[in-house]
Amino acid sequence: MAARKAFDELWGQGRGETARAGFEQLGDWVKNTPVTELARRQATAEAAFRNLGITFNVYGDEEAGERIIPFDIIPRLFTSAEWDKLSRGLEQRVRALNAFVADVYGPRHILKDKVVPEDVILGNPQFCVPANGAAPPHGIYTHICGIDIVRTGADDFFVLEDNARTPSGVSYMLENREAMLRLCPELFAQLAVQPIDIYPDLLRDMLYSVAPRGSQDPVCVLLTPGHYNSAFYEHSFLADSMGIELVEGRDLEVADDIVYMRTIEGPVRVDVIYRRVDDAFLDPLVFRPDSGLGVPGLMAAYRAGNVTIVNAPGTGIADDKAVYSFMPEIVRYYMGGEALLPNVETFRCREAEALRYTLDHLEQLVVKLVDGSGGYGMLVGPTASKQEIADFRTALTAEPQRYIAQPTLALSTVPTLTDAGIAPRHVDFRPFILSGADRVTIVPGGLTRVALEEGSLVVNSSQGGGTKDSLIIAAPPANGDEEEQHALPYGG
Amino acid sequence: MLSRTAANLYWIGRYMERAEFTTRLIEATLRLSSLSYGADAASATWESALAVVGRGPAPGETASPGATTFNVCRTLALDMENPNSIRSCLSRARDNARSARNALSSEVWQAINRAWLDVGDRTSPGGIQNTLALVETLKANSRGFEGALARMLRHEGFWFMRLGSAIERGDNSARLLDVKYYLLLPKGQKVGGVLDHDQWTAILQTVSARNAYRLFYHDTPKPWLVADLLLFRSELPRSITGSAAEVVDLLAEIGGRTGRQGEADRLARLRHSRLSETNIDEVFRNGLHEFLKDSIDENAQVDTAISQQFRFP
Numbered sequence: 001m002a003a004r005k006a007f008d009e010l011w012g013q014g015r016g017e018t019a020r021a022g023f024e025q026l027g028d029w030v031k032n033t034p035v036t037e038l039a040r041r042q043a044t045a046e047a048a049f050r051n052l053g054i055t056f057n058v059y060g061d062e063e064a065g066e067r068i069i070p071f072d073i074i075p076r077l078f079t080s081a082e083w084d085k086l087s088r089g090l091e092q093r094v095r096a097l098n099a100f101v102a103d104v105y106g107p108r109h110i111l112k113d114k115v116v117p118e119d120v121i122l123g124n125p126q127f128c129v130p131a132n133g134a135a136p137p138h139g140i141y142t143h144i145c146g147i148d149i150v151r152t153g154a155d156d157f158f159v160l161e162d163n164a165r166t167p168s169g170v171s172y173m174l175e176n177r178e179a180m181l182r183l184c185p186e187l188f189a190q191l192a193v194q195p196i197d198i199y200p201d202l203l204r205d206m207l208y209s210v211a212p213r214g215s216q217d218p219v220c221v222l223l224t225p226g227h228y229n230s231a232f233y234e235h236s237f238l239a240d241s242m243g244i245e246l247v248e249g250r251d252l253e254v255a256d257d258i259v260y261m262r263t264i265e266g267p268v269r270v271d272v273i274y275r276r277v278d279d280a281f282l283d284p285l286v287f288r289p290d291s292g293l294g295v296p297g298l299m300a301a302y303r304a305g306n307v308t309i310v311n312a313p314g315t316g317i318a319d320d321k322a323v324y325s326f327m328p329e330i331v332r333y334y335m336g337g338e339a340l341l342p343n344v345e346t347f348r349c350r351e352a353e354a355l356r357y358t359l360d361h362l363e364q365l366v367v368k369l370v371d372g373s374g375g376y377g378m379l380v381g382p383t384a385s386k387q388e389i390a391d392f393r394t395a396l397t398a399e400p401q402r403y404i405a406q407p408t409l410a411l412s413t414v415p416t417l418t419d420a421g422i423a424p425r426h427v428d429f430r431p432f433i434l435s436g437a438d439r440v441t442i443v444p445g446g447l448t449r450v451a452l453e454e455g456s457l458v459v460n461s462s463q464g465g466g467t468k469d470s471l472i473i474a475a476p477p478a479n480g481d482e483e484e485q486h487a488l489p490y491g492g
Numbered sequence: 493m494l495s496r497t498a499a500n501l502y503w504i505g506r507y508m509e510r511a512e513f514t515t516r517l518i519e520a521t522l523r524l525s526s527l528s529y530g531a532d533a534a535s536a537t538w539e540s541a542l543a544v545v546g547r548g549p550a551p552g553e554t555a556s557p558g559a560t561t562f563n564v565c566r567t568l569a570l571d572m573e574n575p576n577s578i579r580s581c582l583s584r585a586r587d588n589a590r591s592a593r594n595a596l597s598s599e600v601w602q603a604i605n606r607a608w609l610d611v612g613d614r615t616s617p618g619g620i621q622n623t624l625a626l627v628e629t630l631k632a633n634s635r636g637f638e639g640a641l642a643r644m645l646r647h648e649g650f651w652f653m654r655l656g657s658a659i660e661r662g663d664n665s666a667r668l669l670d671v672k673y674y675l676l677l678p679k680g681q682k683v684g685g686v687l688d689h690d691q692w693t694a695i696l697q698t699v700s701a702r703n704a705y706r707l708f709y710h711d712t713p714k715p716w717l718v719a720d721l722l723l724f725r726s727e728l729p730r731s732i733t734g735s736a737a738e739v740v741d742l743l744a745e746i747g748g749r750t751g752r753q754g755e756a757d758r759l760a761r762l763r764h765s766r767l768s769e770t771n772i773d774e775v776f777r778n779g780l781h782e783f784l785k786d787s788i789d790e791n792a793q794v795d796t797a798i799s800q801q802f803r804f805p
Contacts, residue, residue, distance in 0.1 A: 052598070053590070053605050227590040236593040246594045250805060251494050262495045264648065264802040265750045 007153045007412045008424055009076045016415075020154075022079045022473065025190040030074060030415055030422065038417050042073040045179040054175055054233055070466035071176060073183065076414045076427060076448045077191075080475035083444060086149065086157060086431070089341030091440045092331065094145050094433045097164055097318045099334040101141040105132050105314055115333050116326045120350075124320055125371055128279055130286045131314030134303045137212045138437040141312040144203070144274075146170075146447075149429045150344070151412040158344045158409070159327070160428060164318040165311055166276050169447040169467075170432050171234035174199060174241075176469040177445070192474040194444035199432070200241035202443060203274075206436035207242075210308050211271045218271035221245045221261060223252070225277050225293045235276050249277070254297030257304040273298075274310045282313060321370040321404045322348060344409065350401040358405040359396060362389050365405040366457075367396065380457060382408050411457055414468060416450055426451045428459050429470060444472040493595065493648045499804035500592035501649050504604065505656020507585035511578045511607070512634040513664040513698070514568050517541055519627045520694040522620060525561055527690050538564040543671045545576050565617040569626065578630060582608045595649040599640035607633035648749060655742040655798065662735035662791045665722055668698055670784040692718045699730040719780065720772040732787055736764045739794060746802075756797035763790050 007013070010027060012020040019027025049055075049068045078086070103110050104121055105128075111118045121127055146167025148160040177196055181188060204220070211218035224235040226248050239246035251261050252270065260267035275282065281293040285300075301307045317323060323330075325346040331339040347354035347365075358365060362381050369377035379392040396403055413424035431446035448468040449459035459465040521541040525534040538559040547567060571577045586608040589601055596604075610629055617623040644650045672695055692713035696702045701721060708725060709717045726733045739760045747753035775783045798804075 051602055051605065051609075053601065227587070227593075232590070236590075240594040245494060245497075247494060248496065251496050262803060262805075264493050264495055264498050264746075264752060 006410045006424065006426065007151065007156075009151070009412050009414045009427070011415075012154065023077055026075070026077055026187070029184075029187055029190070035417070035421050038073050038422075041183040042071065042417060045071050045073065045183055048179065049175070052175075054171070054237075069172060070452060071179065072416050072425075072450055072452075072466050072468045073180075074415050074417060074422070075180060075187075075469040075471050076429075078470065078472045080473055083194075083472045086341070087442050087444075089157070089339070090147055090431060090433050090442055092335055092337075092340050093147060093159065093162070093327070094142065094435055094440060096327075096331040096334045096339075097142050097145065097162060098140055098435055100330050101164075101312075101315055101318050102135075102139050103334075104317060105134065105141075110330070110333055113333070115329050116323070120322050120326070121317065124317060124322065126316040126320045126323075128314030128316065130299050130303075131312065134313075135305075136210075136302075136312040137305060137308045138210050140210055140435050140437070141315045142318060143206060143210060143310045143312075143435050145311075145433045145435070146430045147341075147433065149341070149431070150409060151429070152409050153412075157341060159341050160344055161321075162318055162324060162327070163430070165316045166278065167430070167432065168231045168234055168276075169430055169449075170199065171237040172467050173432070173445055173447045173470070174237075176447075176467055180469045191471060192476075194472045194474050196443045196445040199443045200238065202434055202441050203238065204242040204244070206434045206441070207244075207272050207274055207310060209436035209438060210310065212305055212308055215271045219261075219269060220272040220274065221247045221252075221270055223247055223249070223273050223275040223277055225249075225281070229276075231276065238274075244274075249281075249292065249294045252295040252298070254295060254301050257297070257301045257306050259295065259298065259301050259307045270307060272308045272310060279313050279316060282309075321346075321368055322350065322401075325404060344406050347405040349396060349403040349405060354405070355396070355400045358403075359393060361405075362393060364408060366408055367392055367403055367405045369402055370404055371402070380408070383456075408457065414448070414450065416452070416466075416468075418452070418454075423454065425454070426457050426459065427468070446470050493652075495803040496805050497592045497595045498648065498652050498802050499799070500588040501595060501652040502656040502798070502804070504585050504588045504592070505653040505658075506660040507581040507588070507656075508604070508607075508634065508637055508653075509657035509660035510576060510664065511581040511585070511630070513660070514545060514576065514578050514581070515627055515630040515634065516698045516700065517544060517668070518565055518568050518623065519631075520697040521564075522561070522623065522627075523697065524690055524694040526620070534561070535559045540671055541568065544668050545574075546667070547574060547576070561620065561623075562617065565623050569617050569623075569630075570611065570614055579611045579614075582611055592649075597640065597644050600637065600644060600653075603633065603637040603640040607637060646745075648746060651742050651746045651749075655739065655746070658735045658738040658742060659791060659795050659798070661730050662732055662739070663788060665699060665730050665732055665735070666784045666787045666791065668695060669719065669722055670781060670788070673780045673784065689713060695722070699728070701728055701730065704728050716772055716776065719775070723775065723783075724767070724770075724772065733764070733767045736760070736767055740764050743798075752801060754797075754801045756794060756801045759790070759794050759797050763794065 010019055010023055010030065046068060049071065055068050100110065110116050111121060142164040144167060146163040146169065148163065149157055150160045151157050173196065207220045208218055221244055222235055222239040224232060224246055226232065236246055245261065247261055253260050253262065259270040261270055277293055280287045281291040283294045283296060283298040284291055285296050299313065302309050302313065324343065325348050327343050328339050347358050349355045349358055358367065365381045367379040379388060381389065411426040411428065414427050415422050416425040427448050427450045429446050429448050431442060434441045448470045450466050450468055451457060451459045452466050521537055525537040528534045528537055538561060542559065542564060545568065567574050567577065569578045572580055574580060586604050589596060589604045593601055610633060617626055641653060672691060692715060693702065695718060696705050696713065699722065705713060705718065705721055708721060711717060721728060722731050724733050725731050726737050728734050743757045743760055747757060
């Protein structure tokens with residue numbers, strides 16, 4: 001029973017009796033609030049989400065239509081020390097990722113120095129030829145990065161995945177907090193929780209900051225594939241909170257390498273496009289000609305430097321799981337020091353020895369497609385059937401370069417409301433890191449995803465996972481600070 | 493504002509208005525059919541309700557025997573095969589609202605979403621009591637939508653939704669009258685009987701004008717006065733003149749903000765001034781049916797001109 005031994009975010013090793021230091025209030029709250037009351041509040045929150053239409057569509061499941069992502073009312077907490085450590089590591093990693101992508105589409109020092117093998121990049125399906133040699137305004141590629149973090153012990157945080165293309169989920173971070181503030185105000189009265197509602201402002205500031213040089217009062221838009229897309233709620237939520245237009249491909253047109261949007265008042269020039277459309281659909285003249293989601297001529301406008309695309313085309317190379325396995329080297333190469341946040345140990349099946357090890361230990365490993373996402377195309381060895389293992393063995397042997405393998409980790413748990421009362425469930429964590437022209441910002445929070453099935457390690461929403469609020473507790477004021485604050489209104 | 497967004501908002505206005513109109517039509521017809529003597533009379537009542545929304549028997553067809561209260565209520569309220577059923581309208585309004593969500597206040601979005609959720613899973617209107625309860629819910633939801641709309645910022649989004657509902661109202665009132673025009677005989681001709689009285693009352697109820705009629709005419713419902721009210725009294729928002737005047741004003745508001753004026757403004761003003769120069773005697777001299785047919789066509793021309801002027805996709 002891995003679930004029993006796993007580190008618990010609230011109780012540590014306290015077995016549901018004593019909370020970790022700093023988490024005593026939450027421990028008391030969980031112990032003292034009747035389960036029926038928690039269930040009632042949770043139902044209220046889910047009804048509100050349905051009324052607000054906070055939904056997502058499940059790919060390949062037409063019948064299911066719109067679903068809400070299950071919301072769990074028991075939050076997960078970080079101490080300020082944990083958060084400081086995490087955010088330093090995240091900033092370092094995102095700076096390295098940006099330097100790496102700029103290098104790969106530019107001078108390629110890292111390939112020439114043989115730190116990353118050339119074929120891992122140039123032979124990679126994520127390598128975006130039309131982006132090659134295009135320097136995006138301000139040199140930033142992954143303006144918005146969602147880095148998935150897992151934890152296995154008190155001091156053991158690992159990066160599971162870099163979502164450097166179009167990470168989603170930030171609307172759930174914000175809506176979960178809104179729900180918690182309304183439903184559990186007593187918790188916030190006891191805990192000094194750092195606020196996150198400034199996120200849309202930070203996002204807008206970031207978008208403005210990366211507009212092509214010289215453009216005054218830039219026009220920013222959010223490009224969505226449309227309201228049938230699984231993350232459409234988030235697209236409209238973000239455009240709305242930033243006060244920018246939510247556009248579809250057919251709302252934009254390109255003339256003389258300049259992007260315009262069609263409005264009732266005539267064409268309006270667009271400077272920054274926060275796109276939530278994948279590279280392959282951005283421009284039918286360059287990528288998939290059969291797609292109507294994009295804008296003909298957009299890549300030419302981008303290459304001419306007339307529009308900023310957020311995140312930049314080609315950033316997917318940094319998402320790639322084969323590249324992920326080189327992240328420790330990549331961080332060292334660009335940042336000149338060890339990665340503050342380590343990778344999960346990763347076997348690159350393209351290497352003979354790693355492949356042999358993987359094939360010999362399939363029952364203990366998680367095997368992933370290097371270009372898969374959302375929990376698709378993966379094998380979870382310990383819970384897989386004999387048939388699934390046999391199928392993966394065949395697939396691995398045929399195309400080993402498409403796979404990586406990782407040990408199954410004892411992911412940390414958080415107390416979660418289940419049909420059978422409060423029980424530990426495995427979680428991961430996705431903070432969102434913004435890279436603007438002049439700074440990297442991280443709002444103190446993120447999306448905690450929780451596997452609702454007992455013992456399950458799969459937290460993806462498309463695979464039936466739920467979400468929780470993630471509270472970062474402010475550091476207690478140092479001596480003297482408190483007095484000074486009180487004195488301000490009188491003395492200032 | 494994006495042209496596509498403007499189109500979405502305009503159609504939200506039209507669909508929400510159409511859903512409300514059909515709700516009122518069901519309510520009025522329920523009342524009328526329960527006052528009718530005999531199954532044939534009740535069936536004819538429901539046939540005419542179907543005719544108003546363009547789902548009646550084709551010319552030359554005899555009345556279908558299936559026009560029972562239950563069947564017609566289901567067709568009008570819940571049938572997704574019927575593109576003008578309340579459920580179809582709410583579903584399309586919601587689709588448009590999802591697509592244009594950032595141009596809506598969250599109250600407006602929630603009002604549309606709630607209206608849709610309330611009919612979403614229903615497959616049957618149930619008996620008369622249940623149908624009446626459904627009508628009450630739908631009317632409350634319409635009021636919820638209008639209340640939310642009233643609290644929106646006065647900007648293009650607001651004007652386009654209102655414009656859609658004004659155009660839709662002009663069309664609905666003309667259709668309602670056109671189906672009943674044979675009841676509205678020329679002034680002076682003798683008509684009478686309980687059934688006619690109830691029919692006029694039902695018409696007034698459909699456009700929520702029973703009290704307005706009494707206020708203006710201090711009389712029991714007389715057919716030419718009912719026609720006068722629905723055609724020419726601009727105080728009544730659902731009158732043809734009232735909606736035509738609103739279209740002129742709304743286009744002027746939009747033009748004032750965007751600097752875009754054109755064919756739609758011209759046609760809308762032309763229609764309004766023609767209506768102002770006409771009176772009920774003239775209409776009856778030249779034929780009410782012809783007048784209503786022209787009115788529906790003119791309304792459709794304004795609609796087309798709006799689409800072109802603002803480059804709806």
